[in-house]
Amino acid sequence: MTSLLDTKTMHPRDQITVVMRRIYDRVLTTTSGGNLSIRDDDDNVWITPAGVDKGLLKPSDIVCVKKDGTIIGDHSPSSEYPFHLAIYNRRPDIKAVVHAHPPGIVAFSIARQVPDTRVLPQVRSFCGEIGYAPYAMPGTEALGHSIASQFNEGVHIVIMENHGTVIGGSDISDAYQKFELVEVTAKSILYGSKLGKVKVLEDSQIDGQxxxxxxxxxxxxxxxxxxxxxxxxxxxxxxxxxxxxxxxxxxxxxxxxxxxxxxxxxxxxxxxxxxxxxxxxxxxxxxxxxxxxxxxxxxxxxxxxxxxxxxxxxxxxxxxxxxxxxxxxxxxxxxxxxxxxxxxxxxxxxxxxxxxxxxxxxxxxxxxxxxxxxxxxxxxxxxxxxxxxxxxxxxxxxxxxxxxxxxxxxxxxxxxxxxxxxxxxxxxxxxxxxxxxxxxxx
Structure with missing residues (x-):
């Protein structure tokens, strides 16, 4: 499997497999945790399957949910498919979704807080503000509504209360980069709090830089x-x-x-x-x-x-x-x-x-x-x-x-x-x- 991700030429199932391998190898998800999806030009959704080892995921494992609801593949789609669909229905600009439970973001999630992206100009510029979705049972329409309502406000990153994070991007590379960057930022804030007071920049400082x-x-x-x-x-x-x-x-x-x-x-x-x-x-x-x-x-x-x-x-x-x-x-x-x-x-x-x-x-x-x-x-x-x-x-x-x-x-x-x-x-x-x-x- 190639390690390079070409979102213009690779099939969605191959893109998802490459990104999931990166997430797993960077120890940002577990064997059973997290799910990825891509919406193609025909409004079909390609998504990781339920009950398949994320560390050994193959392109043939990826499931396609057609626009009419028909499911194509050897497995059932992720149980979190409803909130992926809810995001796509609210945001035509989002073409890929990354959901996982990385420890830095989960720390904020279980403390019911959101990391402030204004600690670094580049993070603020690339990730923007972070939304916060109140708790709802995984796999339910209520969770989909809670998350999608935040995306409806224009954000690309949402912290899920007592759950993890979900991130939308213009393609799966964009979504992954935001995911990786916000997790490192969350950890830096957590570790920085052991050293002293974390400084947050003013918007004018960020714009000037x-x-x-x-x-x-x-x-x-x-x-x-x-x-x-x-x-x-x-x-x-x-x-x-x-x-x-x-x-x-x-x-x-x-x-x-x-x-x-x-x-x-x-x-x-x-x-x-x-x-x-x-x-x-x-x-x-x-x-x-x-x-x-x-x-x-x-x-x-x-x-x-x-x-x-x-x-x-x-x-x-x-x-x-x-x-x-x-x-x-x-x-x-x-x-x-x-x-x-x-x-x-x-x-x-x-x-x-x-x-x-x-x-x-x-x-x-x-x-x-x-x-x-x-x-x-x-x-x-x-x-x-x-x-x-x-x-x-x-x-x-x-x-x-x-x-x-x-x-x-x-x-x-x-x-x-x-x-x-x-x-x-x-x-x-x-x-x-x-x-x-x-x-x-x-």
Whole structure:
């Protein structure tokens, strides 16, 4: 089964199977929990079956409920089919529905609260406000009415009281990306509350930040469409890291960017508005001398990547992302103490926290914070930026930083964190260059 999702050419049963496998492999549903559906151009609904292992779902297991109510398939449709149909009847713009019980969202569901998407500009922009549906018995028309009435208000995401979440999208990729992003956001808020007070942005701050990112690069002149060997090699490097990062939850389909330098004035970067799960070599965008590949759209953070490369010739790879635990520090502004274990201190040295919007401050902003000795910077209510001499090195720093962030959050329930002492740090300094300058191969 292919891991790429092409909503334009793949049959609905294949699309559903790919997305359910992602959800299950990311531990966002259980063997029996959740259901997915797609409404095709003929108003038939393709939906996951009842009583079939979600971890081993096959295209042949998917059930079709025809417009006239006829059921085609080897199984019965999901018992939750009524609320899928209720959503489609209310919202002609919705073509796919994702329903599951991921732990972060369920935590809000059973506390009868809704995560505030204003903690991060990109989440607010992509997910919007979240609706809340009062409890009703699963599989009933009452539940369908409760959920559909919320979708009737224009939202795409609904928290189901004491149940889970249901998300609608323009296609199943869009619905999945919203699902993944809101679950990570919910977890970040939950973990962040262990560190301090979670900060919520004003609408004016969000609008201003999104406008900053809206600035574009001009197109380069049309050139040879054939990829050079070095360009193809770099694209392959990025693609390998993107897939690993998505599987590990270090990069999200809807948010994050990765770039790698080709030479002093050229770099490759992931594109905008394409799910990171489904990137191909040809999707990567080359930026040369301040201009982009014609007809392609690099990630909205491209100008930031360009500025970092220009300011720091020793940096050859950049990852910008919002993984769960580091984002918990971003939305609270809590101090990230690197003196946890030797590897964390040696590799990361000093993880600085920059103010909201500091990446646009040319005088005292991000560019003055980041360096070889400070490869990771957390931006308040934004993201984490990781750099390295090589792409694999930057990815390793990201893994180390996220693991360390998780350990710090988990330790909060045990008491105060006890850092490595000054004497121990001094001893570590003697071996630091040997560890940190390891020649990564990729």
């Amino acid at each position: 999104l406008k900053q990112y809206a600035k574009k690069l001009p197109d380069a002149a049309a050139g040879n469409p054939e990829l050079s060997s070095i360009s193809r090699e770099k694209r392959t490097e990025i693609l390998k890291i993107v897939k690993r990062a998505c599987r590990q939850g270090l990069l999200l389909g809807a948010y994050g960017s990765i770039s790698t330098r080709i030479n002093e004035d050229e770099f490759l970067i992931t594109p905008d508005a394409i799910s990171k799960w489904d990137l191909t070599l040809e999707d990567m965008v080359q930026v040369s001398y301040g201009k982009k590949d014609p007809g392609k759209n690099p990630d909205h953070s491209v100008l930031l990547h360009q500025a970092i490369y220009k300011q720091h010739p020793d940096i050859n790879a950049i990852i910008i992302t919002q993984p769960t635990y580091l984002t918990s520090f971003a939305i609270t502004g809590a101090r990230f103490n690197v003196r946890t274990i030797p590897e964390t201190w040696i590799y990361l040295q000093d993880v600085q926290t920059g103010g909201f919007g500091c990446q646009f401050d040319k005088e005292n902003g991000l560019l003055s914070m980041i360096s070889q000795d400070s490869p990771v910077v957390i931006l308040k209510n934004e993201c984490t930026i990781v750099t390295g001499n090589k792409l694999l090195q930057a990815f390793d720093y990201l893994e180390v930083a996220e693991f360390s962030a998780k350990s710090l959050i988990l330790s909060a329930s045990l008491g105060d964190m006890i850092p490595i002492s000054d004497n121990e740090i001094e001893e570590l300094g003697k071996v630091m260059s040997r560890w940190k300058n390891y020649e990564w191969k990729m």
